[in-house]
Amino acid sequence: MPLSEDELFVLSYYRTSEINGSLFFGRLARALRPGPIQHDLSKHFADEAQHAWYWTSCIDRLGAKPMRLSEAYQDQYLEAAGLPVNLMEVLAITLVFERRVINQYAKHLAVSGLHPEISGTIDRIMEDERWHVQWVRDALAAMEARFGKEHIDATIARNKAADQEVYARTLAEYEARLSFLAAPHDKET
Amino acid sequence: MAVTTDDIRRRMAEILEIPEARATPDTVLTDLVSDSFRLVEMAIELQDDYDVIIGQSDMADLRTVEQLAELIRSRVAVP
Numbered sequence: 415m416p417l418s419e420d421e422l423f424v425l426s427y428y429r430t431s432e433i434n435g436s437l438f439f440g441r442l443a444r445a446l447r448p449g450p451i452q453h454d455l456s457k458h459f460a461d462e463a464q465h466a467w468y469w470t471s472c473i474d475r476l477g478a479k480p481m482r483l484s485e486a487y488q489d490q491y492l493e494a495a496g497l498p499v500n501l502m503e504v505l506a507i508t509l510v511f512e513r514r515v516i517n518q519y520a521k522h523l524a525v526s527g528l529h530p531e532i533s534g535t536i537d538r539i540m541e542d543e544r545w546h547v548q549w550v551r552d553a554l555a556a557m558e559a560r561f562g563k564e565h566i567d568a569t570i571a572r573n574k575a576a577d578q579e580v581y582a583r584t585l586a587e588y589e590a591r592l593s594f595l596a597a598p599h600d601k602e603t
Numbered sequence: 604m605a606v607t608t609d610d611i612r613r614r615m616a617e618i619l620e621i622p623e624a625r626a627t628p629d630t631v632l633t634d635l636v637s638d639s640f641r642l643v644e645m646a647i648e649l650q651d652d653y654d655v656i657i658g659q660s661d662m663a664d665l666r667t668v669e670q671l672a673e674l675i676r677s678r679v680a681v682p
Contacts, residue, residue, distance in 0.1 A: 438640075441640060441644060442644070442647070444644075445644040445647050445648055446647070446651075447651050496659050497639060497640065497642070497643050497659070498643060498659065499643065499646045499647075499657050499658055499659050499661070499662050500646070500647065500650055500656055500657060500658060501647060501650075503658065503659055504643075504647075560656070561656070
């Protein structure tokens with residue numbers, strides 16, 4: 415069954431988002447000094463680039479071509495949250511975003527009658543996404559002595575508010591295109 | 604030896620790979636870069652170099668090279 419235009423839009427949106435994520439982490443990986451964070455962030459950067467390839471390949475196998483989208487979720491999210499200035503702020507922004515990604519992919523997986531190419535791609539990506547959340551959470555915990563747990567928690571909470579605002583705006587903006595994802599059992603985690 | 608705002612200004616130019624003369628004390632930070640994310644990269648490198656912390660809330664009040672250099676200098680631990 416060929417992709418509907420709405421499905422193609424969503425898969426292209428994921429692809430663009432993964433590309434932007436890889437560019438963000440790639441630049442940071444280049445700027446950081448050698449150490450555990452540089453190590454994990456480099457892997458994270460490589461994963462995001464790989465995910466963009468998975469979506470490109472998935473769309474191709476479904477007989478379509480990726481749509482060219484000018485903006486990804488991260489652009490609006492970073493605009494709402496403000497650019498991070500230190501590594502803790504980078505990781506706090508990342509943690510909230512990665513949770514959003516997992517939530518969104520889980521929501522998509524729950525769509526009934528999902529094409530196996532799409533569910534297979536999401537399953538593959540989800541394995542990496544769980545690791546992304548894990549390493550970022552561990553790195554933030556290791557930063558508590560330097561930045562203070564309260565300050566880190568407050569930074570995460572601030573970013574979460576920005577993410578929720580942008581997510582609501584995105585849903586409203588693309589309401590028609592995303593309606594196939596809005597099954598009655600949907601519940602944000 | 605204590606770090607000076609001029610040392611920090613020179614380091615900014617090095618990180619951004621621009622002539623030192625372009626990073627005058629009065630230069631507006633956003634005029635130094637073609638995209639704002641470059642400032643994030645620079646801020647992270649400066650914090651590594653001088654072992655200080657700068658946050659989003661600090662940057663909100665900063666406009667020029669001198670202001671950022673002075674903030675960093677004020678946070679560098681006296682040996």
